[in-house]
Amino acid sequence: MITQNSINQLTYEIIGAAIEVHKILGKGLLESVYHKCMIEELKIRKINFKSEFKVPINYKGVDLDFDFKCDLFIEDLVIVELKAVNEILPIHDAQLLTYMKLLSVPKGLILNFHSNNIFREGQKTLVNEHFKNIPK
Template sequence: MKSYNTISYDIRGAAFRVHSKLGPGLLESAYEACLVYELRKIGYKVESQKSLPLSYGEVYLDAGYRIDLLIDDLVIIELKSVKELQDIHTAQLLTYMRLSKVSLGLLMNFNVRNMQHGIKRYVL
């Protein structure tokens, strides 16, 4: 099994490649499809728009929550294509991480000039 640092490094590299080819200004879904392609090409298991049920006591609710990308069941990627990231985007990722018991998450905003400034890493 690869280390979290290796997986994170590979994901960032894939995001840089996608951003380099497409640039900013497209819909989130375009970046998602291309990132899925790049990550699968280098051997990762990628689940896109994975359903995340909400557990409340003994009740499980399908409340429509979806993880943008789940990589090797170890990393959640929350994708955005917005002018700037807001606190609510971070809260969303951290909530998804807690609900799914995944300890590493990446928040990516592709609507930036330099992708290096569009990636935030979170660890629970």
């Protein structure tokens, strides 16, 4: 059974994988490098995911063609957007919230590998109404 606690535990494991990647590589690389390394780290940890998952958009029964791709879609429960930027901006939040809404996903993470410390300043967690409706 999916609970808020199980989703929070999965989030903890994802952040742990990001911390490991950041510990090995440090900051200053391109997002694509962190993306490939996160894929490997998730495989090592046996966490199921889809990479560069195309987000479908259906409006009144019509599939619309948008080039929306979330970086990582983990266990069909958490969307992860990877960044290597000076700061997380409101547009990054909007991107993640859009993917969460379109996929009816309860939780999303922005992981910024350009930070000095992933745990303290390099991650942002967002939840929506789907998360609030899941039992604790």
